[in-house]
Amino acid sequence: MTNRTIKILIVEDESIVAQDLQSVLEDFGYEVPLLVDSGEEAIEQAIKIKPQLILMDIKLIGKMDGIMAAEKIVEILDIPIIYLTAHGDKNTIERAKISQPFGYIIKPFTKQELNIAVEIALYKHSIDQKLKQNTRWLMMILNSIADGIIVTSGKGFITFVNPAAEKITGWLSTEALNQPISSVFNIIDDNTKNSLDSFLMKIIKSDEETKIPEVTCLINKNAIEIPITCQISSISEYLEMNSVNNFIEEFGGKVIIFRDDTQRRISHEQLKRQAFYDSLTNIPNRVWFTERLNDALERCYRNSKYLFAVLFLDLDGFKMVNDTFGHLIGDKLLIEVANRLMKLLRSIDTVARFGGDEFAILLEDVTDIEEVCRIAQRIHHDLSISFSIENKILCTNASIGIVLSSINSTNVEDLIKNADIAMYQAKSKGKGRYEIFEPSMKNKIKEDVVFG
Known part of the structure; x- marks a missing residue:
């Protein structure tokens, strides 16, 4: 923008002074379309011609002085104002501050002083315009973003x-x-x-970027718990432009960015259930059982006194149920068996379906083999009670193989295999019973494969 395209409105009650100002400004290349001498006319003409700058005397004709007129103008228009006045007392200056002038020149002044004041005011106003534009841009982004954003002061009070x-x-x-x-x-x-x-509060008062714990809930105004993910950072990390420093000062030092994590957690739980739970019985599957068994082995390595047991169950007579009543009834029987097993066990134990009519149980922190045998006996007792499914009375039981962690098995696969071997020994001896694994059983299985 050249000086010739910049319109300046002069508001001065002394016509000679006003004409001199007009002449000087036009010599500098500015356009001065009007001279007004009252606050009321200054407001009217400012709205009409929309000048790029106003030179405002404080003492004017009429009831409204220059400060009052300036206050009205800046409420309506974004126009920089420079006061030209002979009044430099503290009270006048304090009043003038309210209208946020871009300059304050005490009469008399030189042509050079006037030119410098005008150029500085126009430059400051252009910077102010850029700042406001950046602030509007920033506010548009903050208000349209899908994440929740809260900005605080350094003392933890909300500013946005x-x-x-x-x-x-x-x-x-x-x-x-x-x-x-x-x-x-x-x-x-x-x-x-x-x-x-x-x-x-510790995070807000620190200079570090921080993520809050992953499993965090926000209690909203209606006392509803909402799972969220959240990150807290210094707002200056996001606003490095010099032109938004005022925004930083106004809105504080910390920005909290968060989102409702409900759907993600639901999806995560659904995927976890699909990966680790049996879709028919809703109890853990082989994958989850293997994870828990690995954990139990780790505890054994750390604590030699820690003892656990693995029970491998195969339902007796299940094929006959399927063949006689169909797979739908068979599936419902599996669900009922799973429910009974779950009710029998402690919260620290794990029961899983391995597939078909095979189940596995991990008994953690047991005292000795006698305790494990008592649990196996309870399982036989509970499963021997008939099941009523769709007006049909069904009977089943289980052959159970037991392996203790004290047996020299160093991995999950061996433990499961040994429990499976013991289960087949139980089934071969008449079903509805349990057998405790012994290393000699492996030789028996090999003989059965070779000769049987």
Whole structure:
């Protein structure tokens, strides 16, 4: 923009002074289309011609002085104002500050002083325009982003809330502003249900970028727990441009970015269930059982006194049920068997379906083989009670193979294989019974394969 395209409105009650100012400014290349001498006319003409700058005397004709007129103009228009006045007293200056002038020149002044003041005011205004544009751009992004964003001061008071954060927290921006962060962003550890307020404040007062614990819930305004993922950083990391420094000062030092994690966690649990649980019986499958068995072996390595047992079950007579009543009835029988086994066991134990009519049980932290045998006997007792399925009375039981962790088995595969060998020994001896694995059984199996 050249000087010739810059319009300056002069507001001066003394016509001679106003004409001199017009002459000087036009010599500098500025356009001065109007001279006005009252505050009321200054407002009217500013709206009409929209100048790029106003030179405003404080003492004017009429009831409205220059400061009052400037206040009205800046409410309506974004126009820089320079005061030209003989009044430099403290009271006048304090009043003038309210309208946020871009300059304040005490009369008398030189042509050079006037030119410098005008150029600086126009330059400052152009920078201010860029700042406002960047701020609008930033606010547009923050308000349109799908993640919730809350900005706090260094002391933990909320200075900004975007619409997504309003939706998740249940707090309107107007309600949340100036509130302590813990009042609006009330988070807890989803496992322990302990408050994370002190942890949150520690992060806000530090300079580090931090992720909150993965299993975190936000308690919204309606006391509903919402799983979230969240990251907290210094806002200056996102706003490195010099032109937004004022925005940083205004809105604080920390930005909290979070999102509702409900659907992701549901999907994760569904995938986990598909991977680790049997789709028919809803109990763990072989994959999950193997993981738990690996954990038990690790505990054995760390603690020689720790003892566990693996039970391998194969239902007796299940093929006959399927052949007689069909697979639908057979499937329902498997579900009922799984339910009975689950009720028999402790919370630390694991029962899994390996496929078909085969089940495996991991008994953790057992005292001795006698305790394991008592549990096997309870399993036989409970499974011997008939099942009523679709008005049909079904009877079954199980052949059970038992292997203790004290047997020299160093991996999961050997433990399962040995329990399976013991189970076949039980089935070969009449079914509905259990057998404890002994190394000699392996030789017996080999003989049966060769000669049987």
